[in-house]
Amino acid sequence: MLGKLAKWLRILGFDTLFFSKAEDDELRSLARRENRILLTRDTGIVEKAKKIKVVFIRSENWKKQVKQVLSELQLREQIKPYSQCIECNVPLKSISKKQAKNLVAPFVYERSDSFSLCPRCSRVFWPGTHHSDMNFKIEDILEKE
Numbered sequence: 605m606l607g608k609l610a611k612w613l614r615i616l617g618f619d620t621l622f623f624s625k626a627e628d629d630e631l632r633s634l635a636r637r638e639n640r641i642l643l644t645r646d647t648g649i650v651e652k653a654k655k656i657k658v659v660f661i662r663s664e665n666w667k668k669q670v671k672q673v674l675s676e677l678q679l680r681e682q683i684k685p686y687s688q689c690i691e692c693n694v695p696l697k698s699i700s701k702k703q704a705k706n707l708v709a710p711f712v713y714e715r716s717d718s719f720s721l722c723p724r725c726s727r728v729f730w731p732g733t734h735h736s737d738m739n740f741k742i743e744d745i746l747e748k749e
């Protein structure tokens with residue numbers, strides 16, 4: 605239920621793990637071990653949470669979920685869109701245009717000046733990788749209510 609929230613938190617540059625199936629105990633110990641904040645719609649987890657920070661997600665709408673997380677955890681100042689690999693949840697590294705030359709299609713190379721690389725999956729990103737639709741949604745998310 606929170607998959608889309610997780611994806612969008614990554615798009616906005618936050619280190620986010622997502623589990624569609626996991627035992628409550630596992631989630632709690634992972635959160636404790638890695639000092640993570642648990643986002644959940646499960647009231648059972650909220651009640652049993654000890655020594656970890658839990659945010660109970662109120663809405664079923666992903667945009668409202670993202671807004672809730674950003675405001676409750678005061679993350680708006682730390683937003684860095686497109687700084688994480690959406691698939692791997694690791695920070696992207698900037699690479700020079702020269703380094704990108706053999707990694708992207710020629711038309712991409714010609715049209716773009718900034719490139720970044722995911723150190724895990726080796727995917728190369730450039731400003732045009734993301735749909736303009738995505739930028740539009742980010743604007744929408746960042747708009748205060």
Ligand SMILES: [Zn+2]
Pocket residue numbers: 689690691692693722723724725726727
């Ligand atoms: Zn990756």
